[in-house]
Amino acid sequence: MGEDAQMSRSSIRPGGDRLFDRYLDPRRPHAEAYDEMFDPVEGVRPAYRRLHESLMPLQPGDLTTRSDALDRALVDQGITFSLSGQERPFPLDLVPRVITASEWSRLERGIVQRVRALEAFLADVYGPQQIVADGVLPRRLITSCEHFHRQAAGLAPPNGVRIHVAGIDVVRDEQGDFRVLEDNLRSPSGVSYVMENRRTMARVFPDLFMKHRVRAVDNYAVHLLRALRAAAPPGTTDPNVVVLTPGVYNSAYFEHSLLARQMGVELVEGRDLFARNNMIYLRTTEGEQRVDVIYRRIDDEFLDPVQFEPDSVLGVAGLVNAARAGNVVVANAVGNGVGDDKLIYTYLPEILKYYLGETPLLPNVDTYRCWLPSEQAEVLDRLDELVTKPVEGSGGYGIVFGPDASAKELAAQRRRIRSNPRGWIAQPVVQLSTVPTKVGERLQPRHVDLRPFAVNDGESVFVLPGGLTRVAIPEGSLIVNSSQGGGSKDTWVLAGRASDEDAELRGSGLAARPRSDGATTPERGPELNIAQQQQQQ
Amino acid sequence: MLARNAESLYWIGRYVERADDTARILDVSVHQLLEDATVDADTASRTLLAVLGITPPEGITLDVWTLTELVAMSPETGSIVSSIHSARENTRVAREVVSSELWHCINSMWNAVPERQRAVRRVGPHEFFTFVEDRAATFAGLADSTMSRDDGWRFLVLGRSIERVDMIVRMLMSRVGDKPTSPGWVTVLRSAGAHDTYLRTYRGALDASRVVQFLLMDRLFPRSVFHALSKAESCLEELERGPSARIGASAEASRLLGKARSDLEFLRPADLLDDLTGRLQGLQTTVRDVGEALSRQYFHAVPWIEWNNAEVNL
DSSP, X not given: OHHHHHHHHHHTSXXXXXXXXXXXXXXXXXXXXXXXXXXXXXXXXXXXXXXXXXXXXXXXXXXXXXXHHXXXXXXXXXXXXXXXXXXXXXXXXXXXXXXXXXXXXXXXXXXXXXXXXXXHHHHHHTTXXXXXXXXXXXXXXXXXXXXXXXXXXXXXXXXXXXXXXXEEEEEEOTTSOEEEEEEEOSOOOOHHHHHHHHHHHHHHOHHHXXXXXXXXXXXXXXXXXXXXXXXXXXXXXXXXXXXEOSOTTSTTHHHHHHHHHHHTOEEEOGGGEEEETTEEEEEXXXXXXXXXXXXXXXXXXXXXXXXXXXXXXXXXXXXXHHHHTTSSEEESOTTGGGTSOHHHHTTHHHHHHHHHOOOOSSOBOOOEEXXXXXXHHHHHHTGGGXXXXXXXXXXXXXXXXXXXXXXXXXXXXXXXXXXXXXXXXXXXXXXXOEEEEEETTEEEEEEEEEEOEEEXXXXXXXXXXXXXXXXXXXXXXXXXXGGGTEEEEEEEEBOOTTOGGGGGTOOOOSSOOOOOSGGGSOOOOXXXXXXXXXXXX | OBHHHHHHHHHHHHHHHHHHHHHHHHHHHHHHHHHOTTSOHHHHHHHHHHHHTOOOOSSSOOXXXXXXXXXXISOSTTSHHHHHHHHHHHHHTTTTTSOHHHHHHHHHHHHHHHHHHHHHHXXXXXXXHHHHHHHXXXXXXXXXXXXXXXXXXXXXXXXXXXXXXXXXXXXXXXTTTSOTTOTHHHHHHHHTTOHHHHHHHHTTOOOHHHHHHHHHHOSSOTTSHHHHHHHHHHHHHHHOOSOOOSXXXXXXXXXXXXXXXXXXXXXXXXXXXXXXXXXXXXXXHHHHHHHHHXXXXXXXXXXXXXXXXOSOOO
């Protein structure tokens, strides 16, 4: 017995099995990164112990079988994303990422705090601009932001919410602490993959779910719809909510469609809507129908050809004025981009202190601001060891990794920063944490980030227990965006041992449980009995 | 319901039915060509292509394989593959108004097409046709059991019924040149899945006028033209919620359908074969006109509006 225990303990060490063969190879790139499954000294971390036990008996071939089943399930359900107009299955990795209850509750508090502060900030920026008057932030920081839209000034949403949905990107640093990499307050996407990844994983890996208590993510649409209805203009008893999509060729079309379906509301394109007398109407087979809340998934610039890009065919002419008149609510609000600007991000500690009087529960990643001459000098000096990012960028475009860049690229980058210092920030290379990921027939450490989603209904901020874990598939890559060849993982937030999270699964029933007696036996039609059958032979 | 979604549902109904009926027609024709050596494959194939509205290629002699290739596999409008593709694209833009199971059915059908096409080259075309027919049946069953009987359902059934009229008419067109005693008439019945019902109805007496009568005028068989017209008409009636008209029909589409239906309903069976071709062509024209009337009445096609020169001059 003692010997068996000895053996099984030794076999859980990485390298002792084919699946984890040379997993913690010290020569791998970014070897100092925090691995979420293995502690270099202690072995498997507690959060991953059960998962590791379930994976150990699997042969490398088993993984391929399951991953093929996974891909087929995804393709048949049409869970795809478009890349340059091409439909592709969303890459889902087999091994889930596990977050313990205590880690999650810290993360959740930090996200709620951030959303509250950013709400206050946006309300102020598009209102009295008190934070500027008090000298906490320079005015030109805000006015120079590309996504600060004067069209939205003075446009106050009825229940005060501008960030109906936020996606806060977090990473774990070398110590395993969560840090915020960026905020997404415009229309963060990916939540559909959170829900669909879970559904697909439960089909393909039922045995893993039986051994874990994973918090559910499939009720996101309920929270979103509640928040959207709460945002409706006052006086509407049954708000008509619609989801506005750019159309079927958009990369996130699948998500728009899924959310509309799960909320039971119409998914509309700009051409399905029109404005008259500052009201927005929907073209239906029964004529016109008033719209109260628009959950839009198109960018500000395309939202209203009267106010923004005049050649946009995606938006609705007159929408912003209708919103200003209070007849329709646009969610997320117009002009939220000023809150997720990467330069304004660096001022978040000040913003938190000013509005909430609190210190950040989730720290930022250390960031240099190229628009401050002193910090710019340091950035230019150490360009070959820093990561430089455009403040407006998303999707991983425009990022330059100093250590990987050639001298020519660095020189070009130096010129770009000098000519537009407001447009760039720099960060030390954060070695994102790693999680075992299927590469070929084996499991390899690959870098991940996490995008939890927060929904603000005006009363409370709900953070979906889970989130989109994106993983960089090429070895050593730190860019996880799906537009850059990244994959995703199902993210498991474990339920606490005795916590109120159980309410998601348990509770008193709707009615008394039925008794099982003779009345529940299924009825049958007439059949010949054995004697009759024999006579017929 | 959103006009754009209504239009998608209408077309999903049409494309699925078209894929199904095309597969049925082809399945039967291909096997007739294989079993009966006296049939001239090239002429028969060209008749079929003309009836299905597919341009026959010049300069080559058609046989079973080229026929299958053209009608089932080519990306040309009217082929089975193109109907599956269009059904899938229409479902993709209307996913929030169809059930997930329906979407899954159509999407996995579409995904399986390349693999099934390879199989055709290995084991022959019958498998492919069965596959399409099975999936279409699954689709119909899922639609029946998972969709509410709301306007969406009505547009779907409307599309399906209208396409059914069109396809049955095409089936008959492919045979009007045959002798009344030709065994080819059985193939029409088989294509429509009507063989057994026909035999039970007419006690095995097989002749052309009864086959035509059955497929055009039978009140009980769901794939008869009369039945499909009545179905489409009742869908339209339920869609129109306005005050009922005192004279005639309130909308052009219902008028056209009602007229076509009553033409068949009160036709003397003996007169059916007089100018059969003209009658069939008339039905095809009706189908086309109904489609146009529907899109004017319900689908409110809106072109993209571009706001050029909308900037305010200061």
